[in-house]
Amino acid sequence: MSAHKICTVDDLIPDSGVCALVRVNGLEEQVALFYLPHTEQKVFAINNWDPLGRANVLSRGIVGNIGDELVVASPLYKQHFSLLTGKCLEEDAAVKTYPATLEGDDIMLMA
Amino acid sequence: MSKLKVVVVGNGMVGHHYVETLAKSDVDADICVIGGETRPAYDRVHLSEVFDGKDPSDLGLTTREYYEGLGVDAHFGDFVAKIDRESKKVVTEGGQEFDYDKLVLATGSYPFVPPIPGHDQAHCLAYRTIDDLAEIKASAKGKKVGVVVGGGLLGLECANALKNLGLEAHVVEFAPGLMGVQLDDGGSQMLRRKIEALGVQVHTSKATEKITQGDTHRLKMEFADETELETDMIVFSAGIRPYDQLARDADLKVGERGGIEIDYQCKTSDENIFAVGECAVLGNFIYGLVAPGYRMAEAAVSQLTSDKTSFTGADMSTKLKLLGVDVGSIGDSKGNSDGALGFVFSDEREDVYKRLNVSADGKKVLGATLVGDCDDYDTLLQYYLNEIDLPENPESLILPASDGAVPALGADALPMTASICSCHNVSKGDIVEAIDGGCTTVADVKGCTKAATGCGGCAALLKNVVDFELGARGLEVNTDICEHFKHTRQDLFTIVQSTQIKSFDELIDKHGSGSGCDICKPAVASILASLWNEHVLESDLVPLQDTNDTFMANMQKDGTYSVVPRVPGGEILPDQLIVLGEVAKRYSLYSKITGGQRVDLFGARMNDLPEIWSALIDAGFETGHAYAKALRTVKSCVGSTWCRYGVQDSVGQAIDLENRYKGLRTPHKLKMGVSGCTRECAEAQSKDVGVIATESGWNLYVCGNGGMKPRHADLFATDLDTPTMIKYIDRFLMFYVRTADRLQRTSTWLENLEGGLEYLQDVIINDSLGIASELEKQMQHVVDTYQCEWKTAINDQDKLKRFRQFVNSDKEDEAVLFVEERGQIRPATDAEKKRTQFKAVS
Known part of the structure; x- marks a missing residue:
C-alpha cells in the first residue's frame, strides 16, 4: 500500500461526494470521496459500488449522520453505509473503505 | 396391506378438487374417479364466457393425461347407478363395478325446472353444462327472442349469454325481485333498473302457468296474471337441486329439502361414505358456491390423514359482475337479524345502491348489499369477517368519500x-x-x-x-421529521418562513442537531425552494439535494440518467420532435413516450448531460422537472380547437397553467390535467389539480391521484372564469406546500386534513383563515423568479463541475453496459455483463 495523490480539494464538493478512479494492485477501482469540512477527518473514501443497488453510485448519495455514525445514503434504495467502516446499517452488506487524508490542498489516498 | 381404495363419484369442480388434493397428499391410495359428463372437470363458474368467444376447452380444469400423471383411474361419460354398501362397491349404468374402502359423493346439483305444463318440449333448455351451452347456441341460431326463467345469479348470467348471442333477452322471475337470496329490496330494484338500462327486459312476480305454441315465435308463455310472452326459446335457471338420488337409493340420510346429510367431517350416515359440494347438506344448508365446496373437499381428504380438519360452514359473501353491473352481498345482506340497524345510501343519478346492516349496539357489521359500486366491499368484508368494531358513524363506510367520510379501513x-x-x-x-x-x-x-x-x-x-x-403500547408516537429536528415538516416550514432562514446550516444550528441526513436535507431543500426559489445547484443547496435534483435528471437502476424536456400541455413543434430524435440518436438514448405527454430519453451518462441539454435548449426546450418533487406535467386533450365535442381551448389552458406553475417545488410531485369537455379525455380527475371545461367556464377538481392508491379528484368549484380559477389554484397549491407532510401527495393530504374538502373550500374560496392574499403573493414570487435550471447551469462552469464521472480521469463507468432490444438500448443484466465484461474492458 502506498499513498497516492488523487486530486485537490477544489475537485471535491463540500458536504457531498465525488468519484475518483484509483489503480489498486493493477486494477482500477472507483472510489467515492466525501468532503466534510466540519469534521476532524474532513475526507472519507469508500468504494463507489452499491452492493445492494448493484451500480456505481454511492458518491452521488446524501451524507449525514445516523446516531454517531457518519453515513452516505445510497441514491438508489436509500440504505445507509458508514463512511468510516463501509458497513451497511440496514442490511448485511459492506463496501471497502480507504484511508484518505487532506494534506495541504491535496487529497491523499492509501491504496 | 393393500392400498386404500378411494372412489369419487362426480367430476365437477369440487370432485376434481378432492381428487387433486388427495393425489397430492401423502395418503397412499388408489384413486378412481367416475364422471357422468363426457369431459373431465371444467370451470362452471365462467360458463357464460363461452358465449363471449371463449373456447369450451379453455374452461378445462384437468385432462385425462393429467389424471394419468397423478396415477388416477378416471372414467367419463358413465353414471354411477347404484351403491352397494354391503359389499362396498359401486355399479355404473354401463355395467362397470368398482370396489371401495372409502366412497366420496361429489355428484353436484341439477337445474330445477318447475313442473309447468309444456316445459319438456323442444327449445325449453337448462343452463348448467357445456353441452347445455351447445344446445342454447343451436336453438338461438337465427332467432330473435330468448327468455330466462329465474332472476337469480345464474339466471342473470344466462340472460347475459342470450344477449351476447344477439337475442332480445327477457328474465322472468316468480319472486317480486331479482337476486332475492342475496339482495335486499332496494338493491334488487337498483339492479333491475341497471339491467333494464342494458336492454334486458325484466318481468317479476310472474308465475308461468303453461308453455304453448307461439303465434309469432316458437313458444308462448302464459302467466297467472293472464298476460303472455312469446319467445323462441326458454332457458330454466330457477335454482338448483342436489343430485341425491344415488344416496337415497342406498338409504343414506338426506335432508328435509334434499341433499345428502353430512357432519363437520363431511361424513354421511355411512362412515365409509363422504359427500362434498352442492350435493351435500350441512345443518339444512346447501353451500352453492365453489369456495365452500373446495373447503369441504379438503376437509374430507384430511379425514384420511393424521391432520384432520373440519368444515363447519362458510361465509357466503360474494362480489361479482352481472351484465357488467357490480353486485356485492355480505353476510346478512337484508338486515333480517334481530335488532339489526340498517343504513341505506341510494344514488339514482349514478345508479348506486348500498345497504349496511349493523348490530343493535352499532358495533359490528352484520351484512351489506352493494349494487352499482363495490368499492367498499373489501373494507366491509374485513369488518364483517374479523368482527372489527365500527367507527361511531358507521354510515361513513358507505357514503361517498367526498362527504368527508372515512372511506378505507384505518391502520388500527x-x-x-x-x-x-x-x-x-x-x-x-x-x-x-x-x-x-x-x-x-x-x-x-x-x-x-x-x-x-x-x-x-x-x-x-x-x-x-x-x-x-x-x-x-403507551409509547410516544414520534412525529419529528428525523433525529436531527424535533419538528414536523409543517413546523419547519413555519420556522423558515417566519425567520427568513435561507440555508440548511443556519436552520440546523438554530433549530436542530447533528449534521442532517437524507430525510431532512431534501425536505429542507424543498421548503427553501418553495419559499425563496433559488437555483438547486447553489453551492450551499447542492449537498441537500437528492441525486435527481443534483444532476437534474432521473437516476435509473444502473446509475445512468433519463432526460425529460418540458412539453407544455403536450403540444410540440415538428422541429422539436426532430431534435429529440437527433439527440437520442447522437447519444444512443432509449426513447419512450411518457404518460404525461412528453418524451423520456434514457441511458444518459452523467458526463453527457450538459451537452445533451445544450442541444435541447438550442431547440427551445426547457427542463421538465421530471426529476423533482415539483410540477411535472399538465396533460391536455386537444380541446375545442380541433375536437368536434370540445367546448373550451384545453390545450391553451394547459400550456398557460404549465408555464405558470413550472418550477414550483412541492412536498411531493404534482400533476395537472385539462379536459376540453365533460368526456374528460385528459383524465384530469386523476390529477392533483384537474380542470374540465364547461359551456360557461371551467370546473376545478382537486386532490386526485392515479398510481398505487387511486383517488378520484373532488369537485372543488364550478363554472369558474380563468382569473378566478388561477387565483384558487395559486392559493390551493401554496396551502398544500405549507401544510403537507414530507412526500405527501395532495390526495393523502386532503384525506388527513381535519375538516376535509369543506374546510379546504372555506380556506381557499372564503379565505376563512385570512391568508389568501399571502398565499397568492408567495405564488407570484415563485412565478416571477422562475428560471430554467438547466439553462442557468450550462452557462455556469461552477455548477457543471460535478458532471464528471471521475475527478481524476476522463474514462467512463465500465459497469454501465447496454444491450440492444427492439432496436434500442437497455441496461445489460448481470449475466449479460459477465459475458461481455472482458470485451468491454479491452
Whole structure:
C-alpha cells in the first residue's frame, strides 16, 4: 500500500461526494470521496459500488449522520453505509473503505 | 396391506378438487374417479364466457393425461347407478363395478325446472353444462327472442349469454325481485333498473302457468296474471337441486329439502361414505358456491390423514359482475337479524345502491348489499369477517368519500392478517410482532421485516400501522421529521418562513442537531425552494439535494440518467420532435413516450448531460422537472380547437397553467390535467389539480391521484372564469406546500386534513383563515423568479463541475453496459455483463 495523490480539494464538493478512479494492485477501482469540512477527518473514501443497488453510485448519495455514525445514503434504495467502516446499517452488506487524508490542498489516498 | 381404495363419484369442480388434493397428499391410495359428463372437470363458474368467444376447452380444469400423471383411474361419460354398501362397491349404468374402502359423493346439483305444463318440449333448455351451452347456441341460431326463467345469479348470467348471442333477452322471475337470496329490496330494484338500462327486459312476480305454441315465435308463455310472452326459446335457471338420488337409493340420510346429510367431517350416515359440494347438506344448508365446496373437499381428504380438519360452514359473501353491473352481498345482506340497524345510501343519478346492516349496539357489521359500486366491499368484508368494531358513524363506510367520510379501513382497525407490504409479503401481524420484539421506529420495523423496502409503495401505510401500534403500547408516537429536528415538516416550514432562514446550516444550528441526513436535507431543500426559489445547484443547496435534483435528471437502476424536456400541455413543434430524435440518436438514448405527454430519453451518462441539454435548449426546450418533487406535467386533450365535442381551448389552458406553475417545488410531485369537455379525455380527475371545461367556464377538481392508491379528484368549484380559477389554484397549491407532510401527495393530504374538502373550500374560496392574499403573493414570487435550471447551469462552469464521472480521469463507468432490444438500448443484466465484461474492458 502506498499513498497516492488523487486530486485537490477544489475537485471535491463540500458536504457531498465525488468519484475518483484509483489503480489498486493493477486494477482500477472507483472510489467515492466525501468532503466534510466540519469534521476532524474532513475526507472519507469508500468504494463507489452499491452492493445492494448493484451500480456505481454511492458518491452521488446524501451524507449525514445516523446516531454517531457518519453515513452516505445510497441514491438508489436509500440504505445507509458508514463512511468510516463501509458497513451497511440496514442490511448485511459492506463496501471497502480507504484511508484518505487532506494534506495541504491535496487529497491523499492509501491504496 | 393393500392400498386404500378411494372412489369419487362426480367430476365437477369440487370432485376434481378432492381428487387433486388427495393425489397430492401423502395418503397412499388408489384413486378412481367416475364422471357422468363426457369431459373431465371444467370451470362452471365462467360458463357464460363461452358465449363471449371463449373456447369450451379453455374452461378445462384437468385432462385425462393429467389424471394419468397423478396415477388416477378416471372414467367419463358413465353414471354411477347404484351403491352397494354391503359389499362396498359401486355399479355404473354401463355395467362397470368398482370396489371401495372409502366412497366420496361429489355428484353436484341439477337445474330445477318447475313442473309447468309444456316445459319438456323442444327449445325449453337448462343452463348448467357445456353441452347445455351447445344446445342454447343451436336453438338461438337465427332467432330473435330468448327468455330466462329465474332472476337469480345464474339466471342473470344466462340472460347475459342470450344477449351476447344477439337475442332480445327477457328474465322472468316468480319472486317480486331479482337476486332475492342475496339482495335486499332496494338493491334488487337498483339492479333491475341497471339491467333494464342494458336492454334486458325484466318481468317479476310472474308465475308461468303453461308453455304453448307461439303465434309469432316458437313458444308462448302464459302467466297467472293472464298476460303472455312469446319467445323462441326458454332457458330454466330457477335454482338448483342436489343430485341425491344415488344416496337415497342406498338409504343414506338426506335432508328435509334434499341433499345428502353430512357432519363437520363431511361424513354421511355411512362412515365409509363422504359427500362434498352442492350435493351435500350441512345443518339444512346447501353451500352453492365453489369456495365452500373446495373447503369441504379438503376437509374430507384430511379425514384420511393424521391432520384432520373440519368444515363447519362458510361465509357466503360474494362480489361479482352481472351484465357488467357490480353486485356485492355480505353476510346478512337484508338486515333480517334481530335488532339489526340498517343504513341505506341510494344514488339514482349514478345508479348506486348500498345497504349496511349493523348490530343493535352499532358495533359490528352484520351484512351489506352493494349494487352499482363495490368499492367498499373489501373494507366491509374485513369488518364483517374479523368482527372489527365500527367507527361511531358507521354510515361513513358507505357514503361517498367526498362527504368527508372515512372511506378505507384505518391502520388500527386492520386485522392481523391484512397484507401491508405485498412485495415482501408482510402482514400487520408481522409488524406487530416486530414491535413486540423491540422495534420502536419505522426504520427498525423496515430492517426487521423488510416491509416497504421493495417498491416502497406501502411506506405511508406502514408508518400508520407502526404509529398506531406504538401509541397503543403507551409509547410516544414520534412525529419529528428525523433525529436531527424535533419538528414536523409543517413546523419547519413555519420556522423558515417566519425567520427568513435561507440555508440548511443556519436552520440546523438554530433549530436542530447533528449534521442532517437524507430525510431532512431534501425536505429542507424543498421548503427553501418553495419559499425563496433559488437555483438547486447553489453551492450551499447542492449537498441537500437528492441525486435527481443534483444532476437534474432521473437516476435509473444502473446509475445512468433519463432526460425529460418540458412539453407544455403536450403540444410540440415538428422541429422539436426532430431534435429529440437527433439527440437520442447522437447519444444512443432509449426513447419512450411518457404518460404525461412528453418524451423520456434514457441511458444518459452523467458526463453527457450538459451537452445533451445544450442541444435541447438550442431547440427551445426547457427542463421538465421530471426529476423533482415539483410540477411535472399538465396533460391536455386537444380541446375545442380541433375536437368536434370540445367546448373550451384545453390545450391553451394547459400550456398557460404549465408555464405558470413550472418550477414550483412541492412536498411531493404534482400533476395537472385539462379536459376540453365533460368526456374528460385528459383524465384530469386523476390529477392533483384537474380542470374540465364547461359551456360557461371551467370546473376545478382537486386532490386526485392515479398510481398505487387511486383517488378520484373532488369537485372543488364550478363554472369558474380563468382569473378566478388561477387565483384558487395559486392559493390551493401554496396551502398544500405549507401544510403537507414530507412526500405527501395532495390526495393523502386532503384525506388527513381535519375538516376535509369543506374546510379546504372555506380556506381557499372564503379565505376563512385570512391568508389568501399571502398565499397568492408567495405564488407570484415563485412565478416571477422562475428560471430554467438547466439553462442557468450550462452557462455556469461552477455548477457543471460535478458532471464528471471521475475527478481524476476522463474514462467512463465500465459497469454501465447496454444491450440492444427492439432496436434500442437497455441496461445489460448481470449475466449479460459477465459475458461481455472482458470485451468491454479491452
